[in-house]
Amino acid sequence: MKALRIKLGGEDRVVFRCPACESCHNIVPGRWRWNGDVDSPTFSPSVRVTWGNTKSASCCHFFVTNGRVKFCADSTHALAGQEVDLPDLTSDEVAFWSEGRLRPHGGGA
Numbered sequence: 001m002k003a004l005r006i007k008l009g010g011e012d013r014v015v016f017r018c019p020a021c022e023s024c025h026n027i028v029p030g031r032w033r034w035n036g037d038v039d040s041p042t043f044s045p046s047v048r049v050t051w052g053n054t055k056s057a058s059c060c061h062f063f064v065t066n067g068r069v070k071f072c073a074d075s076t077h078a079l080a081g082q083e084v085d086l087p088d089l090t091s092d093e094v095a096f097w098s099e100g101r102l103r104p105h106g107g108g109a
């Protein structure tokens with residue numbers, strides 16, 4: 001399972017593991033189109049996650065198509081410009097996210 005539909009803070013989300021950030025990102029179904037497939041997900045349009053302050057902001061920007069993730073060149077990590085398989089969520093991650101708790105430091109967004 002590469003994607004998991006959960007409730008996060010009372011809101012529907014779809015979480016998935018990012019192989020570049022070694023953490024999970026999520027989308028809000030309804031704001032993104034999702035094909036509903038947890039093993040071979042497609043999200044559109046692209047997902048762009050930023051964090052940090054404006055002077056040293058980090059960015060992870062990618063397309064997810066049929067379970068493959070294609071990172072855009074403006075990503076600030078080592079996989080920028082590359083396309084790789086979206087990894088499966090671990091059973092620990094599925095258990096964690098299924099609880100619907102927010103991470104204490106706001107990560108995973």
Ligand SMILES: [Zn+2]
Pocket residue numbers: 018019020021022025049060
């Ligand atoms: Zn990422």
